[in-house]
Amino acid sequence: MKQEKFGVLLVNLGTPEAPTSSAVKRYLAEFLSDKRVVDVSRLIWWPILNGVILPIRSPRVAKLYQSVWMEEGSPLMVYSRRQQAALQARLPNIPVELGMSYGQPALKSAIDKLHDAGVDRIILLPLYPQYSCSTNAAVFDGVARHFASMRRIPSLNFIRDYAEHPAYIAALCSSIRASFAQHGQPDMLLFSFHGIPQRYADQGDDYPQRCRATTQAVAHTLGLDAERYMMTYQSRFGREPWLTPFTDKTIEQLPAKGIKHIQVICPGFSADCLETLEEIKVQNKEFFIEAGGETFEYIPALNDDALHIELFYQLVMEQIGRSA
Numbered sequence: 001m002k003q004e005k006f007g008v009l010l011v012n013l014g015t016p017e018a019p020t021s022s023a024v025k026r027y028l029a030e031f032l033s034d035k036r037v038v039d040v041s042r043l044i045w046w047p048i049l050n051g052v053i054l055p056i057r058s059p060r061v062a063k064l065y066q067s068v069w070m071e072e073g074s075p076l077m078v079y080s081r082r083q084q085a086a087l088q089a090r091l092p093n094i095p096v097e098l099g100m101s102y103g104q105p106a107l108k109s110a111i112d113k114l115h116d117a118g119v120d121r122i123i124l125l126p127l128y129p130q131y132s133c134s135t136n137a138a139v140f141d142g143v144a145r146h147f148a149s150m151r152r153i154p155s156l157n158f159i160r161d162y163a164e165h166p167a168y169i170a171a172l173c174s175s176i177r178a179s180f181a182q183h184g185q186p187d188m189l190l191f192s193f194h195g196i197p198q199r200y201a202d203q204g205d206d207y208p209q210r211c212r213a214t215t216q217a218v219a220h221t222l223g224l225d226a227e228r229y230m231m232t233y234q235s236r237f238g239r240e241p242w243l244t245p246f247t248d249k250t251i252e253q254l255p256a257k258g259i260k261h262i263q264v265i266c267p268g269f270s271a272d273c274l275e276t277l278e279e280i281k282v283q284n285k286e287f288f289i290e291a292g293g294e295t296f297e298y299i300p301a302l303n304d305d306a307l308h309i310e311l312f313y314q315l316v317m318e319q320i321g322r323s324a
């Protein structure tokens with residue numbers, strides 16, 4: 001029997017092509033039109049998105065992107081490309097492609113490249129450690145949409161998430177230990193995850209449970225006392241209730257409780273991006289210092305750290321072992 005040819009498809013969210021109002025508008029329009037992200041009826045959502053959100057948010061958010069933009073591009077893209085290159089170097093005989101759910105490189109072009117390389121089994125690894133319908137399921141939908149136009153679809157191994165994978169927990173613990181060694185142990189270690197609407201969780205999205213699983217595994221491995229760490233949710237959007245407690249509201253209240261030194265890690269972001277480098281490292285630091293806090297350290301995302309690439313390698317090898 002012919003041996004299967006494996007290929008890896010890494011997928012992240014996507015990011016604007018440039019830190020300009022028009023590029024941000026194009027990106028947000030595609031992202032916020034996905035029903036997995038905003039599930040409100042199109043009849044209601046379309047005029048709000050096009051008449052209010054895009055015209056007001058695009059120029060404001062473009063300025064924020066300008067403040068974190070790197071020489072080689074948007075941080076999310078730069079780190080995702082580095083992850084792809086590092087995993088490709090670790091897996092020289094298996095093609096590794098990067099696709100984005102929104103914007104470029106599109107999922108379609110990444111799948112086409114794997115197809116052209118003769119891949120007949122794709123290992124699909126969404127770069128979101130904690131499953132959510134708004135991210136991991138959207139990746140699945142995006143791939144399925146492209147498959148719908150193909151005569152001969154490959155086999156597919158979908159990695160649903162890796163919230164509790166020992167290599168992921170080890171990589172997070174290593175970053176935290178390095179931060180403690182450099183800055184001392186903080187009064188509070190904050191685990192800040194991107195939020196989602198509370199309603200999505202009420203309707204069955206197990207995202208909050210997956211975030212808790214990560215936090216508890218890390219706290220347990222590090223032997224943290226319950227009063228020395230907290231889990232919060234950042235980046236809320238729109239008017240309906242989102243998961244609580246909120247990162248910003250929590251951070252503002254800590255100094256009054258005598259907590260003057262905090263360190264913040266965002267384990268749900270596999271790559272540093274606007275939401276970590278601007279919202280956490282700049283905005284939330286300001287909130288903490290203005291409220292009387294003294295020391296605020298942001299612990300970087302795992303990006304292309306060796307232990308992060310080792311995690312991806314293990315995830316891929318586990319799938320190959322399962323399919324052999």
Ligand SMILES: C=CC1=C(C)c2cc3[nH]c(cc4nc(cc5[nH]c(cc1n2)c(C)c5CCC(=O)O)C(CCC(=O)O)=C4C)c(C)c3C=C
Pocket residue numbers: 013014015016028037038057061074076128132134135194195196197207235237268269272273274275
């Ligand atoms: C209803 C809106 C949104 C949901 C639900 C949502 C879930 C979600 N997002 C991420 C990861 C990222 N989000 C990023 C940016 C971002 N997110 C939203 C909205 C929702 N996210 C918006 C509008 C934006 C753009 C910035 C802004 O306008 O505020 C990013 C960063 C992208 C970058 O270019 O740097 C990431 C990554 C997760 C993990 C998640 C659910 C668990």
Ligand SMILES: [Fe+2]
Pocket residue numbers: 194235
């Ligand atoms: Fe988001």
Ligand SMILES: [Fe+2]
Pocket residue numbers: 235275279
């Ligand atoms: Fe944000």
